[in-house]
Amino acid sequence: MSLKAVILIGGPQKGTRFRPLSFEVPKPLFPVAGVPMVQHHIEACAKVPGMKEILLMGFYQPHEALSRFLLSAQQEFKIPIRYLQEYAALGTGGGIYHFRDQILSGGAEAFFVLNADVCSEFPLQEMLEFWQGHRDAHSFVILGTTANRTQALNYGCIVANADTQEVQHYVEKPSTFVSEIINCGIYLFTPAIFQHIGKVFQRNQQELVLEESSNGWQRAEVIRLEQDVFTALAGSGKLYVYKTDGFWSQIKSAGSAIYASRLYLNQYSKSHPERLAQNKPGGPVIRGNVYIHPTASIDSTAVLGPNVSIGEGVTVGAGVRVRESIVLHGASLHDHTCVLNTIVGWDSTIGRWARVEGTPSDPNPNDPYAKIDSETLFRDGRLTPSITILGCSVTIPAEVVILNSIVLPHKELSRSYKNQIIL
Secondary structure (H helix, E strand, C coil), X not given: CCEEEEEEEECCCCXXXXXXXXXXXXXXXXXXXXEEHXXXXXXXXXXXXXXXXXXXXXXXXXXXXXXXXXHHHHHHHCCCEEEEECCCCCHHHHHHHHCHHHHHCCCCCEEEEEECCEEECCCXXXXXXXXXXXXXXXXXXXXXXXXXXXXXXXXXXXXXXXXXXXXXXXXXXXXXXXXXXXXXXXXXXXXXXXXXXXXXXXXXXXXXXXXXXXXXXXXXXXXXHHHHHHHHHCCCCCEEEEECCXXXXXXXXXXXXXXXXXXXXXXXXXXXXXXXXXXXXXXXXXXXXXXXXXXXXXXXXXXXXXXXXXXXXXXXXXXXXXXXXXXXXXXXXXXXXXXXXXXXXXXXXXXXXXXXXXXXXXXXXXCCCCCCCCCCCEECCEECCCCEEECCCCEECCCCEEECCEECCCCECCCCEECCEEC
């Protein structure tokens, strides 16, 4: 069977909640568990038998880092990977409609669409088998998972027939409770989806003619799969939900990247044991799941983990303690620093005996269906305690404490800070 995959990577005006980290690198290339966020998607797609091509779609300008990444991923996964640039933000449906000829070229019988800002086990093969089990060749599948009742309101909610799993009702971010089955942002479509998106496009065009707004040419192209297409398809017998019990989370804010990193590192024990650091004589003390880039230099008296990922060329001094953190390439942690619930930016330096600590924004561990809350930056006029983030090339002096703070790139601090954004 001939398949393709489309990964929606968004663009520079998106990912604002990911600042200051998205200043340096497009959000889809931000490393989660040691590899770029979108590499997890590509790896999952490349494993599906019959996958002919993977298309990344977004409105980033052609970017050197992106081109380099695509080239190395093509070589590693032995599959054509291309980037298709939208001329503007076209929404989740507008982009695939605009590039429908590219997606269908080569006779793809079905294609996956994945949002780049989710982390998941990506049960693509299972979705495919579930779809093949339905006699209707023109049906579509949404990957769904269970959330708790209050958090379900922040997602697209799916009401499905308990026996057939046919979607009867779809509401994006409802104001009252609809269902605890939520949309994971991973879909399996056949070429027939384009007729449904085409109807929305024509309807948008007609509405624009009636409105006669001055700059309306662009608006007809902006199509949201969730609100415009799924809401209309629900109840027509064409849309089904495949429910997964595997892990799933959104990566909207920098804090959720640490949680996503933990989920992926957990999965590595099955999928990539070679990526997890082991306790070796003369090596640092490893507790739980830790990823260390082969080029990093780490003192044998350092203690790392659980849930730590150390990037390329990082130096970690004597007696350093790192836990629940991501340390990006070129950073340097001097002797006896303590780094907890923090993302340390590229080429940043933390002076000796300094303590850099954040507050985790993890889901409730006692609720198996809890998801991560997308916290607002401020609450009641105060900065919400969250992960501490050091932008790139930040210098923290010796013997200070940085707590629940966000430090923008290229800052040289001279004292301790807590609960602040340092501009």
